[in-house]
Amino acid sequence: xxxxxSKKLTPRAIRAWQWAAAxxxxxxxxxxxxYAIFLGWQxxxxxxxxxxxxxxxxxxxxxxxxxxxxRWRHWRYEIDEHEIDLLRGVLxxxxxxxxxxxxxxxxxxxxxxxRWYKLASVTISTAATTHEISALxxxxxxxxxDTISTYARLAEEDV
Amino acid sequence: xxxxxxQLMQGLPKKMSEFRRQHPIAAVxxxxxxxxxxxxxxxxxxxxxxxxxxxxxxxxxxxxxLTLLVLGVVSWWRFQYKIEDGEMHIxxxxxxxxxxxxxxxxxxxxxxxxxxxxxxxxLVKVEIKTAASSSREATIDAISxxxxxxxxxxxxxxxxxxxxxxxTEEPAAEKQARTFHLPGKNLLVAASTSGSFGIAxxxxxxxxxxxxxxxxxxxxxxxxMSVIPAETDLFLIITVVGLLILFxxxxxxxxxxxxxxxxxLTVFSDELLxxxxxxxxxxxxxxxxxxxxxxxxxxxxxxxxxxxxVHLESAGxxxxxxxxxxxxxxxxxxxxxxxxxxxxxxxxxxxAPAQKPPLRAMRRYIFKSLLISVPVIAGLWWLFDAxxxxxxxxxxxxFWGWLRYRDASIGWDYDNIMISFRNLAKTTAVIKKTRAQxxxxxxxxxxxxxxxxxxxxxxxxxxxxxxxxxxxxxxxxSDYLERWIRKGDNSHSxxxxxxxxxxxxxxxxx
Numbered sequence: 001x002x003x004x005x006s007k008k009l010t011p012r013a014i015r016a017w018q019w020a021a022a023x024x025x026x027x028x029x030x031x032x033x034x035y036a037i038f039l040g041w042q043x044x045x046x047x048x049x050x051x052x053x054x055x056x057x058x059x060x061x062x063x064x065x066x067x068x069x070x071r072w073r074h075w076r077y078e079i080d081e082h083e084i085d086l087l088r089g090v091l092x093x094x095x096x097x098x099x100x101x102x103x104x105x106x107x108x109x110x111x112x113x114x115r116w117y118k119l120a121s122v123t124i125s126t127a128a129t130t131h132e133i134s135a136l137x138x139x140x141x142x143x144x145x146d147t148i149s150t151y152a153r154l155a156e157e158d159v
Numbered sequence: 160x161x162x163x164x165x166q167l168m169q170g171l172p173k174k175m176s177e178f179r180r181q182h183p184i185a186a187v188x189x190x191x192x193x194x195x196x197x198x199x200x201x202x203x204x205x206x207x208x209x210x211x212x213x214x215x216x217x218x219x220x221x222x223x224x225l226t227l228l229v230l231g232v233v234s235w236w237r238f239q240y241k242i243e244d245g246e247m248h249i250x251x252x253x254x255x256x257x258x259x260x261x262x263x264x265x266x267x268x269x270x271x272x273x274x275x276x277x278x279x280x281x282l283v284k285v286e287i288k289t290a291a292s293s294s295r296e297a298t299i300d301a302i303s304x305x306x307x308x309x310x311x312x313x314x315x316x317x318x319x320x321x322x323x324x325x326x327t328e329e330p331a332a333e334k335q336a337r338t339f340h341l342p343g344k345n346l347l348v349a350a351s352t353s354g355s356f357g358i359a360x361x362x363x364x365x366x367x368x369x370x371x372x373x374x375x376x377x378x379x380x381x382x383x384m385s386v387i388p389a390e391t392d393l394f395l396i397i398t399v400v401g402l403l404i405l406f407x408x409x410x411x412x413x414x415x416x417x418x419x420x421x422x423x424l425t426v427f428s429d430e431l432l433x434x435x436x437x438x439x440x441x442x443x444x445x446x447x448x449x450x451x452x453x454x455x456x457x458x459x460x461x462x463x464x465x466x467x468x469v470h471l472e473s474a475g476x477x478x479x480x481x482x483x484x485x486x487x488x489x490x491x492x493x494x495x496x497x498x499x500x501x502x503x504x505x506x507x508x509x510x511a512p513a514q515k516p517p518l519r520a521m522r523r524y525i526f527k528s529l530l531i532s533v534p535v536i537a538g539l540w541w542l543f544d545a546x547x548x549x550x551x552x553x554x555x556x557x558f559w560g561w562l563r564y565r566d567a568s569i570g571w572d573y574d575n576i577m578i579s580f581r582n583l584a585k586t587t588a589v590i591k592k593t594r595a596q597x598x599x600x601x602x603x604x605x606x607x608x609x610x611x612x613x614x615x616x617x618x619x620x621x622x623x624x625x626x627x628x629x630x631x632x633x634x635x636x637s638d639y640l641e642r643w644i645r646k647g648d649n650s651h652s653x654x655x656x657x658x659x660x661x662x663x664x665x666x667x668x669x
Binding site for chain 2: 097129
């Protein structure tokens with residue numbers, strides 16, 4: 001894989017992901033509790049429970065203090081007049097090339113957390129798939145969306 | 160005779176420009192469709208109901224049918240349609256009123272079909288398809304053939320591309336159309352080697368395991384136990400499994416026979432028409448410009464005999480579930496494939512030098528298939544308390560991994576890409592460059608050590624997409640593929656170190 005895409009996501013994305021993980025991963029913490037309720041904590045169950053609690057806690061902490069940083073470091077994107085180039089993933093690196101003539105529509109979306117940090121994500125849909133450039137600065141996201149839709153209009157080719 | 164009767168039942172013939180209802184039999188059709196769609200729920204309810212003795216079963220069944228019939232009647236009552244100025248207006252829905260407007264310009268295909276129920280009353284079902292995905296909702300379940308023809312006439316584009324009426328009365332301009340039929344012998348082979356056999360087996364297995372307590376109290380069971388030569392527990396298990404397999408095979412055999420019997424494929428100048436089915440006639444129209452990919456599948460049971468099936472992916476027109484995979488031809492000898500495709504989709508007869516996974520990828524293929532089969536074998540081992548000999552199954556699993564390695568390949572020329580891979584059956588696809596929606600290249604951290612990548616190509620299919628992928632390829636392949644998909648790059652002539660003499664697709668050999 002040569003000529004990797006050059007642009008990075010906005011660094012504020014890390015903060016947004018941290019909050020999202022803090023909220024979204026709460027159910028992981030509830031797993032040991034559910035285990036205790038349904039199976040009890042006598043005998044072997046105690047050890048399973050301890051292991052489960054440690055794993056859940058580690059995962060929760062990593063989800064906040066490790067994964068967002070690593071994820072951000074591994075995210076790259078680039079858009080030119082021919083295609084959209086995305087590169088992401090930590091354990092599994094995934095490179096996606098979307099020719100602009102296949103782009104059906106582009107949206108920007110913004111949840112409450114992203115809005116607080118003045119971020120937005122760009123969603124690119126083709127006839128077959130949907131891809132997301134998550135957590136860009138609002139202004140950049142709008143710019144990216146407009147760029148894609150301008151280029152897509154120029155790149156005329158049948159679907 | 161039926162037609163006049165149906166007109167009487169609809170009241171006096173009204174003009175198309177006023178709102179009108181379907182034939183009342185649409186209520187029954189709707190109820191049947193509901194049964195078909197909720198079969199699992201109904202079976203669960205019946206099983207629950209059967210606990211309360213025989214009287215309650217009758218109540219459950221009767222009540223269920225009554226509810227469905229009422230629902231059917233209500234939906235029939237609420238469904239109204241009219242055509243005015245080349246625009247069809249459909250009102251439907253009980254709680255949420257839906258208004259659909261289909262203009263003549265947007266209508267692409269009008270399909271007229273007749274199911275068993277419709278045929279009994281001399282009626283037809285009309286499906287009006289536009290490019291939008293919601294179009295599968297514009298279906299009129301039951302109207303007279305005369306009305307259907309009026310609708311087709313009114314919604315027909317002026318250049319006459321939309322709407323072909325009947326099998327027999329094709330317009331003169333399309334006289335050169337060719338029709339291909341499936342020979343009876345091939346139908347039998349297709350039915351007996353159908354892949355739905357595995358699915359049928361799992362369905363029967365589930366039902367059997369659920370119904371087992373009911374059966375074991377039964378007299379039939381007692382009789383059955385006395386008839387089969389059950390000397391040991393193992394023997395009993397083998398007999399039961401054998402019978403289940405036989406039953407599943409029969410189910411898939413007749414299922415395929417009924418749904419693909421009387422198969423015909425007609426090639427017009429701008430579209431393909433597939434009709435199939437013995438009891439329920441299905442018609443599928445596929446305009447050529449909607450075809451996204453052609454792929455052939457060599458099933459495990461079919462490959463040894465040199466048979467394969469031909470499929471296509473279509474955008475916008477699929478089955479009612481929004482799936483765009485269409486069986487173009489159920490069974491054909493592999494060496495007859497080229498002449499066959501020549502007459503239907505000649506632009507898909509392509510081949511290119513195969514880029515195959517390098518030798519060092521083989522162990523990853525084998526390792527992965529072992530990884531999948533170990534839990535399965537362990538499960539069987541534990542479940543049936545079998546001897547350690549069951550682990551001998553790891554050998555076929557490794558062989559399966561090797562097969563997957565052997566059959567994986569990718570190749571491309573200037574504007575086509577050909578992909579070949581195996582899950583259980585071997586699949587070979589030909590995709591035009593302009594139909595590839597995106598290109599995905601993946602590398603896991605283990606693959607990074609081995610300098611390998613996986614390639615994933617998406618094409619549109621129905622409402623969604625379908626992906627074709629080849630795993631464990633040389634990293635350099637990704638560079639070439641990236642350049643290939645970039646617009647305006649002509650460097651398709653590849654000179655890669657370990658190029659094989661093999662071609663993808665290699666259905667020409669043999």
